[in-house]
Amino acid sequence: MSLVEEIEKRRTFGIISHPDAGKTTLTEKLLLFGGAIQKAGAVKSNKIKDHARSDWMEIEKQRGISVATSVMGFNYRNKRINLLDTPGHKDFAEDTYRTLTAVDSVIMVIDCVKGVEEQTERLMEVCRMRQTPVLCFINKMDREGRDPFELLEEIEEKLNLRVHPLSWPINIGKNFKGVYSLYEKKLVLFEASRQKLSAEKIEIEDINSPELEQYVGENDANQLREDVELINGVYEDFDKEEYLKGNIAPVFFGSAVNNFGVQELLDCFVDIAPAPIPRETELRSIAPNDPKFSGFIFKIHANMDPKHRNRIAFMRVCSGQFQRSKPFLHIRHDKKMKFSNTTAFMAQDKEIVDEAWPGDIIGLYDTGNLKIGDTLTEGEKGSYKGIPSFSPEMFREVVNKDAMKTKQLEKGLSQLMEEGLAQLFTFEMGNRKVVGVVGQLQFEVIQFRLLNEYGASCDFRPMNLYKACWISSEDEKAMDEFYASKGRHIAKDKDGKLVFMAESRAWLQMVQDNFPKITFHFTSEF
Numbered sequence: 001m002s003l004v005e006e007i008e009k010r011r012t013f014g015i016i017s018h019p020d021a022g023k024t025t026l027t028e029k030l031l032l033f034g035g036a037i038q039k040a041g042a043v044k045s046n047k048i049k050d051h052a053r054s055d056w057m058e059i060e061k062q063r064g065i066s067v068a069t070s071v072m073g074f075n076y077r078n079k080r081i082n083l084l085d086t087p088g089h090k091d092f093a094e095d096t097y098r099t100l101t102a103v104d105s106v107i108m109v110i111d112c113v114k115g116v117e118e119q120t121e122r123l124m125e126v127c128r129m130r131q132t133p134v135l136c137f138i139n140k141m142d143r144e145g146r147d148p149f150e151l152l153e154e155i156e157e158k159l160n161l162r163v164h165p166l167s168w169p170i171n172i173g174k175n176f177k178g179v180y181s182l183y184e185k186k187l188v189l190f191e192a193s194r195q196k197l198s199a200e201k202i203e204i205e206d207i208n209s210p211e212l213e214q215y216v217g218e219n220d221a222n223q224l225r226e227d228v229e230l231i232n233g234v235y236e237d238f239d240k241e242e243y244l245k246g247n248i249a250p251v252f253f254g255s256a257v258n259n260f261g262v263q264e265l266l267d268c269f270v271d272i273a274p275a276p277i278p279r280e281t282e283l284r285s286i287a288p289n290d291p292k293f294s295g296f297i298f299k300i301h302a303n304m305d306p307k308h309r310n311r312i313a314f315m316r317v318c319s320g321q322f323q324r325s326k327p328f329l330h331i332r333h334d335k336k337m338k339f340s341n342t343t344a345f346m347a348q349d350k351e352i353v354d355e356a357w358p359g360d361i362i363g364l365y366d367t368g369n370l371k372i373g374d375t376l377t378e379g380e381k382g383s384y385k386g387i388p389s390f391s392p393e394m395f396r397e398v399v400n401k402d403a404m405k406t407k408q409l410e411k412g413l414s415q416l417m418e419e420g421l422a423q424l425f426t427f428e429m430g431n432r433k434v435v436g437v438v439g440q441l442q443f444e445v446i447q448f449r450l451l452n453e454y455g456a457s458c459d460f461r462p463m464n465l466y467k468a469c470w471i472s473s474e475d476e477k478a479m480d481e482f483y484a485s486k487g488r489h490i491a492k493d494k495d496g497k498l499v500f501m502a503e504s505r506a507w508l509q510m511v512q513d514n515f516p517k518i519t520f521h522f523t524s525e526f
């Protein structure tokens with residue numbers, strides 16, 4: 001196959017949701033349709049439940065699972081589909097944000113009882129940053145949920161996203177009878193079943209035909225006709241281009257656990273979701289059909305075996321063809337590197353790959369040369385943009401508990417930070433090290449892994465910090481003045497960029513007012 005055909009075949013996406021909306025269940029059903037798994041229950045949830053807070057075995061187990069389920073590839077209707085898993089727990093949100101840089105579109109799962117939840121809102125903001133196309137799946141229709149019109153309104157308001165229903169539910173909860181697919185013009189009848197793969201579909205071109213009553217009864221038939229009339233009045237014809245620009249989200253209704261509405265979602269996804277799209281480097285926009293290979297690392301996973309320090313770096317192929325053992329330019333190191341141990345991820349199996357195409361995610365075994373954000377190319381020196389670090393929300397100072405293991409601590413900290421587990425800031429004065437995270441659980445994981453994998457023990461001392469802001473200025477003199485005045489509060493991040501460590505919101509505001517020539521950034525990319 002040619003490069004263009006390989007690209008056209010691929011759909012790389014992520015499923016996002018607030019925890020418990022049904023992401024794992026939907027993933028599993030999609031894999032069933034793709035033939036990647038044979039029975040329900042094969043996909044383990046990698047969510048870390050709150051009660052598992054201090055359960056280290058649980059964390060280790062979850063890490064194992066999350067390597068296996070980080071990327072799941074399967075084939076469906078002649079398409080090669082790559083599904084990227086994202087951690088649901090909010091303490092690991094940054095990992096999710098980074099994973100979203102490697103997808104071309106997302107499916108967002110919403111619980112019809114709870115509606116739009118906090119985590120959904122945050123994830124949508126990340127999608128908006130890149131105009132990622134979103135398909136919505138409103139799940140758990142077998143439960144007594146909210147009115148579908150009300151749910152659509154809530155999505156439009158809270159997520160600031162226009163919607164377009166492509167299926168419509170007939171009743172909800174105990175009386176849920178199925179959906180009418182506005183996309184395929186078919187009636188799909190609901191039958192609660194965790195085992196059945198596909199539901200019965202009845203073709204009804206015209207919902208005004210008396211045939212409809214036969215299946216759903218007079219009341220529901222009339223209600224459906226009324227609803228559909230309203231939908232046709234409110235929403236114009238579905239505009240795929242607007243979806244691809246990230247402006248309109250098609251909406252499907254169903255029940256993942258009952259495998260209902262899932263195939264309709266998948267069929268539509270395969271029809272309309274984008275094949276690999278161009279991506280920006282510092283130099284230019286690179287189209288996937290650019291003949292020269294390029295790709296970037298968006299995730300690093302330390303190996304489970306602490307005796308061997310090798311890691312798997314997850315790379316998204318962006319253009320051209322990746323070939324195993326062929327030397328490629330590692331831009332940050334400015335040297336050629338080749339990778340002989342490369343894996344693809346087909347469902348839960350890992351297999352060696354010799355070649356990969358745009359849209360593919362491959363795992364590169366590495367002993368410490370690769371970092372999140374690194375770009376590999378066939379020679380061009382522009383790095384891919386768009387894998388920012390976000391300003392963390394909680395800070396603690398690292399206190400070394402064992403002076404004999406200082407080296408191990410430094411090495412462990414630096415490697416765990418390369419994995420993207422948290423952010424490390426080193427104060428210019430006094431070399432104090434501060435770890436910044438978005439969630440408490442991350443501190444616990446760091447402490448545990450430092451001890452287990454590096455033999456280094458540390459404590460975390462609470463710090464009264466409000467935010468870390470990256471600083472820049474076009475005016476060198478202004479920067480010098482700022483440094484002279486606030487040097488005590490300036491640290492460096494892992495790449496040596498300057499960061500202002502603000503103690504409170506009010507104080508940050510005051511400093512911003514006093515130093516108008518300094519720009520304060522809340523993500524590392526500016």
Ligand code: G4P
Nearest residue numbers: 017019020021022023024025139140141143255256257258
């Ligand atoms: P998550 O990955 O988004 O966190 O959610 P997950 O799929 O684990 O689903 C959360 C819970 O919601 C699970 O129940 C799951 O069975 C249930 N669920 C998913 N889809 C549906 C649906 O369509 N209808 C109904 N009624 N429930 C659904 P659980 O009690 O946590 O686990 P389990 O014991 O049922 O597996």
